[in-house]
Amino acid sequence: MSKPIDIPVRVELYDHLNEWEVNTGEQGKVVPRRMKGRYRTLKNYGMCVWLIYFLMPYLRWDNRQAILFDIPDRQFHIFAATIYPQDIWVLSLTLLFFAILLAAATSIAGRVFCGYFCFQTVWTDVFTFIEGKLEGNTPFKRSQFTAMPWTVMKLTRKVVKHGLWIGISLLTGLTFSAWFTDAYQLWGDVLQLQAATPVWVALAIFTFFTYWFAGFMREQVCFWLCPYARLQGVMYDQDTVLPAYDATRGEPRGKFTRQATDNKGACIDCKLCVAVCPTGIDIRKGQQEGCITCGLCIDACDSIMDKINQPRGLIRYASYKELHQGKKTISLFKRPRALVYGFILLLSVSGVIYGFSSFSPTEFTVTQQRKPLYIRMSNGDIQNKYTLKLLNKTDAVLEIQYHVSGLEEATVIGLDKTFKVEPGRVIPITAFVRLPVYMQDESNLHKIEFVATAVNNPEITDTYESVFITPP
Known part of the structure; x- marks a missing residue:
């Protein structure tokens, strides 16, 4: 049999094999075969990331939930940090980071998010695992189970399967609500049927769609409902590495024989790569819309290559340039798109780090009344009116004392006492500042701070620079 290096690259060969496949669901649900392999192991590790979704709401920090998105009080608690609407830019940068990371990963290695981390892929994999254990993990075994007459055993397995599916769906919906309210109190309210209406709405929506999408629609969600599946194709380039069939090595296909021949390719047409694909595509027909870049077809093909004493890699992660043009993939450090993505990621990470490290315990603003800009008193003094607002971002009550600096001889009315500000609250204070007539000069704008x-925590001090306006 010819070695890969002896076979010239032929674009015409790939063009001849290319055939666009669209799974319309008319053939029934895909029943993927499960088998071990390095990419199956990576997929299992990737799926474990979702344990954060299920477990994080129960982690406590400083006598409260570690991560809590408190919408009614407009507070996002993330461990020791509390984010208010004024600091929402930090969360925006965090979302930007993950969005660009998703785009960067797609341009480098295709739909790896879909294959290893997407919630639809993960939940579908779990549901099909349960179904495979109870009803058969291959199309043949599944058809046998389906054709069986209804017995107690068959009914029991059906009930157990759907019971587990509904249980996982309920837990998914309940966990979603736990990110927005105290998780332990939520369980008590739900079990006692005393939960708020939004909780029941979220629980019903997540339970239904998790059960329906992961249990019945499965790969059809990726084909027809997911917008990101349609967008990812435009993020590829000739250097993007994707699971691909090496046609120059595999063609022409033929059944395996012990006697090697020079006119026979490495592919023995076992179709195991199709059997393990969660979306049911044939990777040998070129890139398909349904490919989620999970690499399970690589595990399947490598296992066959090992059995027939052939080198692995007939199906492997490879770029278009490598397979069709015989060229090496350009290094990431030489790809403009990767460099731009990397630069944006660096900026967003820097902004997030800066934001979380520079949170102030208070947010202090001063607004000057513009109508009128000033008032001339009967004795000639000029008065300006200000509204002071201080947001308490701490978890304790702050006793705030205000004073003014920057204008000598100015008198202040309304700031002669201490004001208590509750955690997460803002108390507007009205202050009148008067400047004696003998202190006025040719300038009509005077700096004031x-x-x-x-008072109960002298380390907390905030300042705001404003102006005092006098007649020109």
């Missing part, structure tokens, strides 16, 4: 100090 408002200072807010926590």
Whole structure:
């Protein structure tokens, strides 16, 4: 049999094999065969990431939930940090980071998110695993089970399967709500049927769609409902590595024989790569819309190559340039798209780190009344009106004392006492600042600084620079 290096690259061969497949679901649900392999192991590890979704709401931090998105109080608690609407830009940068990371991963290695981390892929894999254990994990075994007459055993397996599916779906919906309210209290309210209406709505929606999508629609969600599946194709280039069939080595196909021949390819047409594919495509027909880049077809093909004493890699992660043009894939450091993505990722990470490390315990603003800009008193003094607002971002009550600096001889009315600000609250304070007539000069704009100090915590001090306006 010819070695891969002895066979010239022929684009015409790939063009001849290419055949666009679209799974419309008319052939029934895909029943993928499960088998061990390095990419199956990677997929299992990737699926474990979703344990964070299920377990994180029960982690406590400083006598409260470690991560809590408190929508009614407009507070996002992330361990020791509390994010208010004024700091939402930090979360925006975090979302930007993950969005660009998703695009960067797609341009480098295809739909690896879909294959290893996507919630639809993960939940479908779990549901099919349960179904395979109870009803058969191959099309033949499944058809045998389906053709069986209804017996107690068959009915029991059906009930257990759907019971587990519904249980996982209920847990998914309940966990979603746990990110927005105290998880332990949520369980008590649900078990006592005293949960709020939004909880029941979220539980019903997530339970139904998890059960329906993962249990019945499965790969059809990727084909017809997922917008990202349609967008990812435009992110590829000739250097993107994807699971691909090496046609120059595998063709012409033929049944395995012990006697090697020079005119026979390495592919023995066992169709195991199709049998393990969760979307039911044939990778040998070129890139398909349904390919989620999970690499399970590589595990299947490598296992066959090992059995027939052939080198692995007939199906492997490879770029279009490598297979069709015989060229090496360009290094990531020489690809403009990867460099741009990397630069944006670096900026967003820097912004997130800066944001979380520079949170202030208070948010202090001063608004000057513009109508009128100033008032001339009967004795000639000029008065400006200000509204002071301080947001308490700490978990304790702050006793705030205000004072003004920057204008000598100015008198302040309304700031002569201490104000208590509850955690997460804002108390607007109205202040009048008067400047004696003998202190006025040719300039009509004077710098003034408002200072807010926590009496019960002197380390908390905030300032705001404003202006005092006098007649021209």
